Amino acid sequence: MSGSDSGVDTDAADTDAADTDAVSKPATDGGFGRDRPPRSDGRLDSERRQGTPYTESQVIMSTVKIVTPFAFTYGLFVTFHGGGSPGGGFQGGAIVAAVVFMIAFAFGIEATRQWLANTVVVALAVGGALVFAGIGLVPVALGGAFLQYELLPIPDPVKYGMEGVEILGIGTIVAGVLMGLFFVLAKGFSDAGGFADADAFDDEVGDGTDGDGEPTDAESLDGESNPGGPAAADGGEP
Amino acid sequence: MSLVDASLAAGYTLGDFLLVAAAGFAVLAVGMLYRAVVGPTMQDRVLAVNVLGTNTVVILAILGAALGEPTFLDIALVYALLNFLMAIAISKFTVERGGVL
Amino acid sequence: MTAAAATETARVWLVVALTLLGLFFSFVSMVGVLRLPDVYSRAHTASQADTLGAGFGLAAVAITVGLAGAGFKSVLLLFFIFVTNPTAAHAIARAAFEEGIVPWIEGDDRR
Amino acid sequence: MTGALASAGPLGAPVVAQVTAIEASLFVFVVLTALFTALARDVLAAVIIFGAYSLGMAALYTFYRAPDVAMTEAAISAGVTTVLLLLTLAKTTRLDHEAAFESVNLPAAGAAGLLFAGLMLTMGDIPAVGSADAPIWSNPDVTQWYIAETYAETHVENTVMAVLAAFRGFDTFGEAVVVFAAGIAALIVLHREVFA
Structure with a gap:
């Protein structure tokens, strides 16, 4: 009995000490900073406020919803108009990939990863390479040289053959590979017991002050941004 | 005869003035670099x-x-788009150094 | 002929005036970013003065190239800057707050 | 594009007269950003300043009338590289350090400075930017042929794209495969089987 009492006492003393720490801290640096003790004086930066997980910003999500359709269309414009103005498949593909990056940063990478399936990314990259090789090899099959557009069995073969290479070949390869690099780098190194999942990584890199808060952080993040992200992106894309 | 070739004063055209103005914006950018380097x-x-x-x-x-090359506006548009991407990406990264990405 | 010439002169001087206004507001924003004490007040400068400066500069470009064709692109650019620039400033200020950077108050000796 | 360039005179006298103001300020900007990118101790600061560097480079390329290069610089260097570097940084640990800048190794800096001075001595032999007798401009067998014949041969106006997709199409196929291989290499290095 006395043992439990003393335990409670030390607990109370601990929290007291933490409180006084927290109150005395603002005098020096305002209690801000990553390694600060928790505060509970009701200000915006108090423990209650800091305890809430990071949520995606409504402002950024709204702006990205407005901007993304324009930017995506503009990426297609740059790709399709490579023949008459600066740009082409490479730049247009990079812009389309940048649009996906923008969605990912606004709505959360995990939500975007679920929205944009691996199949899409791989199909873009592999399909682009196959189309490029195919357009190159059809003239070879017809007795010409690699990429000899005149032999393609389509009207105005030089122009549309080049457009096909730029749009369906280079553009899709670049867009697919850049999106793939983005997702795979965001996932990180995969190794048994290594950085396989995000939680292990967070414990590794976060400075440990709120290590127990981080898994809930990630979970609630996923839960909150999943409905908004894919739906909005679906609506935004023509 | 485009507007850029219209003479402004002392033999200089509007194009010259715009180039000087662009240089002025570049000088402002150099000044801004101080904050980009120093931080804190x-x-x-x-x-x-x-x-x-x-x-x-x-x-x-x-x-x-x-x-006199209006197609250069395309580059400006691409840059505006990627400048925005850069701002939201880096600013979100600075929270817990990538912990919330 | 003279009417067209007068219109052209008016457009030229309008471009000059708009460019100078744009330079002025960009200068204001540079001074603000360099001199204001903390990241929040700097974000305030960046989102307002700089957007206005860019707006004037792009309006000058739109008048220079004419509103048909390429001028439409500069209007689009204007719209884009007006939407994204304040959002970027918001993102930065929000990140600063999440990181726990304390706002400047009177008596603080930060610069 | 070509027409406008020719009518202005390949950067003739009137342009050269005002080149200095904008060129000089952009050069100062680019050199300063490159220097601070190299010197910054914190990798994140280096990444941010590197973004500013690519801003200056894009403006410079635009001024030299290379819009395709400028657009690539804008799209790849400012946007994609920054994002990929950030993601990589998020997966690495941060070293504790106090200093804001790297300490410079003086002998190495001296050697680099000597090399730079030696290279600068060769600058006198290089033709002026945009001068009419620069080999890249006046070569009748390659450059002038491309400029004259692109539209008749390929039905597109952008010579750069015509060279990339038609005249040097096989090279471009190799480059596209390199990009594709980069994606696969990233998967292999990171021990993963799927992208998303």
Whole structure:
């Protein structure tokens, strides 16, 4: 009995000490900073406020919803108009990939990863390479040289053959590979017991002050941004 | 005869004036670089680079107008888009150094 | 002929005036970013003065190239800057707050 | 594009007269950003300043009338590289350090400075930017042929794209495969089987 009492006492003393720490801290640096003790004086930066997980910003999500359709269309414009103005498949593909990056940063990478399936990314990259090789090899099959557009069995073969290479070949390869690099780098190194999942990584890199808060952080993040992200992106894309 | 060739004063055309104005924006960008280098916080750096990027967009657009090549506005548009991407990406990264990405 | 010439002169001087206004507001924003004490007030400068400066500069470009064709692109650019620039400033200020950077108050000796 | 360039005179006298103001300020900007990118101790600061560097480079390329290069610089260097570097940084640990800048190794800096000075000595032999007798401009067998014949041969106006997709199409196929291989290499290095 006395043992439990003393335990409670030390607990109370601990929290007291933490409180006084927290109150005395603002005098020096305002209690801000990553390694600060928790505060509970009701200000915006108090423990209650800091305890809430990071949520995606409504402002950024709204702006990205407005901007993304324009930017995506503009990426297609740059790709399709490579023949008459600066740009082409490479730049247009990079812009389309940048649009996906923008969605990912606004709505959360995990939500975007679920929205944009691996199949899409791989199909873009592999399909682009196959189309490029195919357009190159059809003239070879017809007795010409690699990429000899005149032999393609389509009207105005030089122009549309080049457009096909730029749009369906280079553009899709670049867009697919850049999106793939983005997702795979965001996932990180995969190794048994290594950085396989995000939680292990967070414990590794976060400075440990709120290590127990981080898994809930990630979970609630996923839960909150999943409905908004894919739906909005679906609506935004023509 | 485009507007850029209209003479302004003392033999200089509007194109010359626009090039000088673009140089002025570039000088402002150099000044802004102080904040990007010194900081003190990462957010200060991102903010300075974002303002710099807006300046560069204006520089690119003015160059397009002054050199008589309206297609240069495409580059300015791409830059505006990627400047925004850069700002939201880096600023979100600075929270817990990538912990919430 | 003279009417067209007068219109052209008016457009030229309008471009000059708009460019100078844009330079002025960009200068204001540079001074703000360099001199204001903390990241929040700097974000305020970046989102307002710099957007206005860019707006004037792009308006000058739009008048220079004419509103048909390429001028439409500069209007689009204007719209884009007006939407994204304040959002970027918001993102930065929000990140600064999440990181726990304390706002400047009177008596603080930060610069 | 070509027409406008020719009518202005390949950067003739009137342009050269005002080149200095904007060129000089952009050069100062680019050199300063490159220097601070190299010197910054914190990798994140280096990444941010590197973004500013690519801003200056894009403006410079635009001024030299290389819009395709400028657009690539804008799209790849400012946007994609920054994002990929950030993601990589998020997966690495941060070293504790106090200093804001790297300490410079003086002998190495001296050697680099000597090399730079030696290279600068060769600058006198290089033709002026945009001068009419620069080999890249006046070569009748390659450059002038491309400029004259692109539209007749390929039905597109952008010579750069015509060179990339038609005249040097096989090279471009190799480059596209390199990009594709980069994606696969990233998967292999990171021990993963799927992208998303």
